[in-house]
Amino acid sequence: xxxxxxxxxxxxxxxxxxxxxxxxxxxxxxxxxxxxxxxxxxxxxxxxxxxxxxxxxxxxxxxxxxxxxxxxxxxxxxxxxxxxxxxxxxxxxxxxxxxxxxxxxxxxxxxxxxxxxxxxxxxxxxxxxxxxxxxxxxxxxxxxxxxxxxxxxxxxxxxxxxxxxxxxxxxxxxxxxxxxxxxxxxxxxxxxxxxx
Amino acid sequence: xxxxxxxxxxxxxxxxxxxxxxxxxxxxxxxxxxxxxxxxxxxxxxxxxxxxxxxxxxxxxxxxxxxxxxxxxxx
Numbered sequence: 001x002x003x004x005x006x007x008x009x010x011x012x013x014x015x016x017x018x019x020x021x022x023x024x025x026x027x028x029x030x031x032x033x034x035x036x037x038x039x040x041x042x043x044x045x046x047x048x049x050x051x052x053x054x055x056x057x058x059x060x061x062x063x064x065x066x067x068x069x070x071x072x073x074x075x076x077x078x079x080x081x082x083x084x085x086x087x088x089x090x091x092x093x094x095x096x097x098x099x100x101x102x103x104x105x106x107x108x109x110x111x112x113x114x115x116x117x118x119x120x121x122x123x124x125x126x127x128x129x130x131x132x133x134x135x136x137x138x139x140x141x142x143x144x145x146x147x148x149x150x151x152x153x154x155x156x157x158x159x160x161x162x163x164x165x166x167x168x169x170x171x172x173x174x175x176x177x178x179x180x181x182x183x184x185x186x187x188x189x190x191x192x193x194x195x196x
Numbered sequence: 197x198x199x200x201x202x203x204x205x206x207x208x209x210x211x212x213x214x215x216x217x218x219x220x221x222x223x224x225x226x227x228x229x230x231x232x233x234x235x236x237x238x239x240x241x242x243x244x245x246x247x248x249x250x251x252x253x254x255x256x257x258x259x260x261x262x263x264x265x266x267x268x269x270x271x
Contacts, residue, residue, distance in 0.1 A: 029239070030236065030239050030243075031240060031241075041206075041241060041270060042270035045204065045206045045236070045243050046204050046206070046245075049236065049245065050236035050243075051238065051239075053234075
């Protein structure tokens with residue numbers, strides 16, 4: 001009979017995130033993960049019932065961390081400029097500090113577990129974001145837009161900058177490194193576009 | 197008194213499809229000494245894991261083998 005080991009569990013999660021990014025959802029297996037961790041497959045099964053169980057739990061944990069980080073020091077009653085700035089800072093910080101995890105979360109989001117994970121996260125983040133947007137529109141800080149249009153305009157530019165950073169290059173293979181100065185410059189343009 | 201928490205026993209089997217899984221389900225689900233179990237039919241070792249406070253690996257192997265399947269404890 002085997003006992004859970006917290007350190008081993010952390011190693012398993014880190015390696016699983018790494019392997020899901022490099023091998024993709026289909027190429028990933030419990031046997032490959034056990035080998036990468038230098039542990040027996042039997043040990044792996046102490047923590048997870050199968051590959052789906054592992055990916056679901058990993059996705060839920062990553063999502064929780066991402067939501068916590070996105071909402072850190074954010075108050076839906078902030079002015080629109082301050083609130084969006086805080087969210088850009090939080091999202092950028094999280095992705096820069098957890099590159100593997102953030103990339104892996106994208107892989108998981110495209111799997112069949114996407115809905116289960118999104119539903120559990122949405123219940124936490126949605127009410128705050130809805131209040132934030134309602135306040136911003138009422139205070140005439142934000143033009144009323146369909147949600148998809150708002151999201152693409154408000155966050156698309158940030159995620160593109162972070163994607164360039166992950167790839168180490170921007171358009172035409174020009175070397176690129178993300179800085180908060182570049183981020184604030186981009187945010188200024190976004191805020192102008194979203195004003196009524 | 198400390199609460200006893202069942203740990204998983206892990207086995208390699210040759211239980212490869214849903215019909216075999218159902219066969220196993222009838223035996224394991226009806227056993228009051230088994231807290232929970234799962235089977236990964238997609239893994240090369242078709243891993244069975246069983247949590248029970250009172251059952252030993254030998255007990256589990258005996259249940260599975262009586263159903264006509266191979267079952268060896270994974271190290």
